[in-house]
Amino acid sequence: MMTIKLILVDDHAVVRSGLRRLLELNKRLEVIAEADSGEQAYQCYGELKPDIVVMDISMPGMGGLESARRIIKRYPAAKIIIFSMHETASFASQAIKSGVKGYVTKTGAAEDLTRAVLEVANGKTFLSAEIAQKIALETLSGQSDPIHLLSGREFEVFRLLAEGKKVEEVAEMLKISQKTVANYYTMIKQKLGVTSPIDMVRFAIRHGLVEG
Known part of the structure; x- marks a missing residue:
């Protein structure tokens, strides 16, 4: 099985360290770099061309969504997963609209992120269950946000x-x-x-x- 190379982007070193440990429990996953800002993520992506970027939204500077948008615009094949505290459908919808391949909430199950990485690596899109449900309910109710x-x-x-x-x-x-x-x-x-x-x-x- 091919190794999936990752970049972790979060402005908190403790969070990155925890994510690295969690993800590398799966032998297929290897974290090749970390970044603490959207700007640094953009630079790292260009230099290393990872298979997947796992990125927070709320960071100093341009933030995760803007960084993801720029990476995807420059490198259309980029696969980015947003890993965020924001649990509103609006954030997830905007992320998916910008070309992000996954949206995982930090309050969800620990294994969600690993699952997201594996599914996105296989060309799928992944949403945390609670986010998917919120988007579905919004669509079913016909309430246009x-x-x-x-x-x-x-x-x-x-x-x-x-x-x-x-x-x-x-x-x-x-x-x-x-x-x-x-x-x-x-x-x-x-x-x-x-x-x-x-x-x-x-x-x-x-x-x-x-x-x-």
């Missing part, structure tokens, strides 16, 4: 602004101009039907994207 209207980049801008970041901070994190951030902000307000920064924060809290 307006967050799905946002593009991947709009979602990242929205999330950062809702967390209280200033326009110039968002521009620096995503490596885009302040004018571009302002343009995204205008589009986001139109799509979500919010009119002020306070409305945006309330909307984000209501949908579980930031903590109240």
Whole structure:
């Protein structure tokens, strides 16, 4: 059996160490590098071309979703699994929409992540059971989450602004101009039907994207 080479991306060294131990219990899995930011993950991917990247969403700098989006844009064959505390369908849907192959919650069963890596390596997509159920219920109920209207980049801008970041901070994190951030902000307000920064924060809290 071929060894599956992995990069782990999380800004907490203790989490990476635990993940490495957990994943390497399976003899097919080998962690070849670790990164503590989205920027470093992008650089590592280009240098090492791993089979799979396991990445957190919430990290300083550009964050996991934006990093995944950039890696996939540059390397379309990239296989990325998001491993996150965020249990909302919105995060998972945005991740899958951006080309991510798996979404595993940190509160799920320990073996979920290993299973996700093996399935994604075999060309499948993997979602934690609770996330899959939330997405299915949302679809069955016919309740369209307006967050799905946002593009991947709009979602990242929205999330950062809702967390209280200033326009110039968002521009620096995503490596885009302040004018571009302002343009995204205008589009986001139109799509979500919010009119002020306070409305945006309330909307984000209501949908579980930031903590109240």
